[in-house]
Amino acid sequence: MRVVSELSSSTRSSGAVLGLRCRECHRDYPVAAAHVCEFCFGPLEIAYDHSVWARTVSRASIEAGPQTMWRYAELLPAGADPDTRVDLGAGMTRLVRAHNLGRALGMAELWVKDDSANPTHSFKDRVVSVALSKAVEFGFTTVSCASTGNLANSVAAHASRAGLRAVVFIPADLEAGKVVATGIYGQTLVAVTGSYDDVNRLCAEVAGELPWAFVNVNVRPYYAEGSKTVGYEIAEQLGWRLPAQVIAPVASGSLMTKVDKGFRELAALGLVADTPYAIFGAQASGCSPVATAWKNGWDVVRPVKPSTIAKSLAIGNPADGPYAIDVAKRTGGALEDVSDEEIVAGIRLLAETEGIFAETAGGVVVASMQRLLATGQLAAGAPTVLLNTGDGLKTLDAVAAVSQPSYTIAPSLDAFRASGAADPVTLKGVQR
Ligand SMILES: *Cc1c(COP(=O)(O)O)cnc(C)c1O
Ligand SMILES: [Zn+2]
DSSP, rough: OOOOOSSSOOOOOOEEEEEEEETTOOOOOOOOSSOTTTTTTEEEEEEEOHHHHHHHHHHHHHHTSSSSSSGGGSEEEEEESSTTTOOOOOOHHHHEEHHHHHHHHOOOOOEEEEEEETSSBBBBHHHHHHHHHHHHHOOOOOEEOOSSSSHHHHHHHHHHHHHEEEEEEEETTTOHHHHHHTTTTTOEEEEEEEHHHHHHHHHHHHHHSSSSSSTTTTTTTHHHTTTHHHHHHHHHHHTSOOOOOEEEEEESSHHHHHHHHHHHHHHTTTTOOOOEEEEEEEEEETTTTTHHHHHOOOOOOOOOOOSSSGGGGGOOOTTTTHHHHHHHHHHOEEEEEEEHHHHHHHHHHHHHHSSBBBBBHHHHHHHHHHHHHHHSSSSSSSSEEEEEOOGGGHHHHHGGGGGGOOOOOSSSSHHHHHHTTOOOOOOOOOOO
């Protein structure tokens, strides 16, 4: 195991953290900046002493916390001390009852967990806040990541807030919105001429050379735990109950597995009733290694070369793919994938029915939900939460062609009359 020895290994972590544990062979390791088991190369996860949680965590203790994801600090592996926590206020985003979209799709109780409202407009702020809090506790002064865009935005912003140096790596063909929204924080942005998977491979090599905290390499076990807060918040915002169905976008597959982990932890602690739930994963057909493995009944996820407008989900070799499949299998969920045209239609449908402008990942989720419904895999009558993980303003190009002025006219009343813009028959928009 790589432990960066010149850095302080003493940490003030959550009292319940026992250390790291291999997901495959269950060997235990001390708390360190490490992510791979040295015996079997399995991924390391945080191991907790659940009896500590049983003593310290209650609905009341959580409800007394801040209106951010840090109300669950006790259940996270970093950031116990609010003074050293790296925090821009991520989390406690809206859980919106989607009456209109539900009606359009024939669903009885549909909700949208809208993570586009996070500080840098994607759910990545949750994982980054935990990862950088842990990096600071370890004594790192430079943080880094390989990113499909949103992670770069979030790492750069949180690093600037915390006075850390950030070096973030992105594929050179990223959406302009994501490049600009990262560069503005004044950190070092390295564009690599290659796919995300090339960028990730490069990052793993750099991580072997430099004493930096790589949020999705050596501090990934801490990073990944931040996604549990999506599950916690959904349960709390539903009045401390679990939904029957959740649909999550899948890139590396981590978010999907951690929503499940969050639900299981709340049920084990008795904070929610242990009711059954199914977790579904959504991918773009242009990068659907996990959905493809699911549909073919493979137990390995075969890497693909991504080609889709859903760039935030374009990971061809997803680290948590097999675990995402396990979650779908165990909970009675499934994985689905949709075309770029369906993604655009999904973005429009969510915007036109609920006033929520999602990035491409949100379109993937809406369109996949429609397919899961049409094929009878999703139950229309059961309480369902769909995750919108990012803001449409970051992927404007994806929908620019279908979102233009209805009319362009001269500034005169005559021109307005002649245009037909006020004619009820030609009024553009969804009819309900
Ligand atoms: C990163 C990301 C995801 C999925 O993340 P994984 O945990 O890697 O599966 C989903 N949506 C958006 C917008 C993202 O940026
Ligand atoms: Zn192992």
